[in-house]
Amino acid sequence: MKTLSGLLFFCLFLTALSKTYVGEDTYEYPIFGEPDFTAEEIPQEIRDSQQNMNINMQTLPMMIMPNGGQTDSRVEYLVKILGSGNIFFTKEDIVWSINNSVMKVTYPEGNLQNLDHGEELEGKVNFMIGNDRDKWVIGLPTYGHISYNGVWKGIQLRHKIQDGSFLSEWHVERGSDYKKIKIEVDEWKDLQLDENGQLLYKNTTGNVFLIEKPPLFIQGETRLNGNYQIKDNIISFKINDPKFVPKKKLVITG
Template structure:
């Protein structure tokens, strides 16, 4: 009798152990929005991830067929996307809610000879937009800078992409004249100088601003500040006035384009987060804009796509994937099993990637499950 009781208790204990093990494995694969964060000391907290996401450097992405053929590079900014055309023109797509506005910048009296990406970042980007596999692009590299070369004689222009904005860097060689730099702003309702030395760009959505420029020269490894200010030319052009610079040294001039009407981007949403084998996965939604067709009010997309981002344990961005179609797409949750990632959500798109196309007249939302390696 004792032997039977002992065997019964042993069987129950074994079953409970199996249940506990299965439950642990299931919980570990669930999104951390529904489970406790990893207790591994070296892994970051959810709060640390969110703070890092707000200041990630995503870099320039080259057009490999995922956008309009007139676009060559694109970078996200605090207020919207910035595009570089094949001619070297800049197009800034400012977004406010469901409205958008395009501001262009052209180099007056100068010419872009070459457009070259510089300083490749560790981040790779993939686009799965629409259900045409030939237009899906994977593992595209990103770069910190794009050089437009010597646009004016003795003046090189570089464009630096950060999470919040795009910086224009003008490198003036010794003896070159900074007043050669003349930029024409298209799509603006007007330009004006603020009392703080900024250029206010008036748009139909509110004001953008070019921050007061800074300039410097380098000597013996030290940065020496140089006096610089804007000069408005006519209704829609600006240049720079530089004073007290050493003519034997190069000058770097750095104005930054900023938004004053948003107060926060408001265009990206995190819905789920998971930590798996030392890496952090973030699932969310983003409003992406296609290459704009005209100056002024943009004829660009204002619907949302799903994104999945992977970071290492030090919160360096490794890869981002954009997933969506021709309508609004919504992220729900994610789970990781082995080498596969499962994403669930909802879609209004009729051409969601990997799915059977829906009737184009439908506008209701369907659920989706996507499997990624």
């Protein structure tokens, strides 16, 4: 799902230095601070990693990276959307922190404990916060995707960056049932589908936002007709296509 495109997600802007999610617990997610050092004080290993990247950072609006100590310990991985926001992946939820808005995505009755990363990319990331070098995080890898394996039996949730967009894909293995997929996001209300099958929601101030266009359902080389469905503010999927073969491998992208 362009998930939440992210799955769900829309045009918001970022606030830069830190984000806070306040729910039943309070998550503090410090991301960047003001460095108290001069350019000449940057360690050589950081200079080397910058020189060896061979990547113009302006072409990398998003990066998937592990938590190496630069943020709350409950976060396993995060996506830094340069100039826009942050997405935090834990073993309990996914937290979007964008433009002073925070949304927590959960999967009722799903299991987020098995979280892993894909191939390592060329770029490295450095976090230099304050003037205590022992607290700097240097040379973090970046990844092509991260995956929650076995959210439900035979169902994987994969997040990746493709062509400048953040995508979410549900990979449903042969013999598994896509109807088990349930998505819930706090702070949402009045979820609805418009006449084009686009998923909309109304925030607490009454503004209506497009969350996502209709999802794509693919079996082999066949694209199937389907859409979101909403019940009790829970998002799921519905395939209404005679070409659909139940229990055959399926990929859902949105």
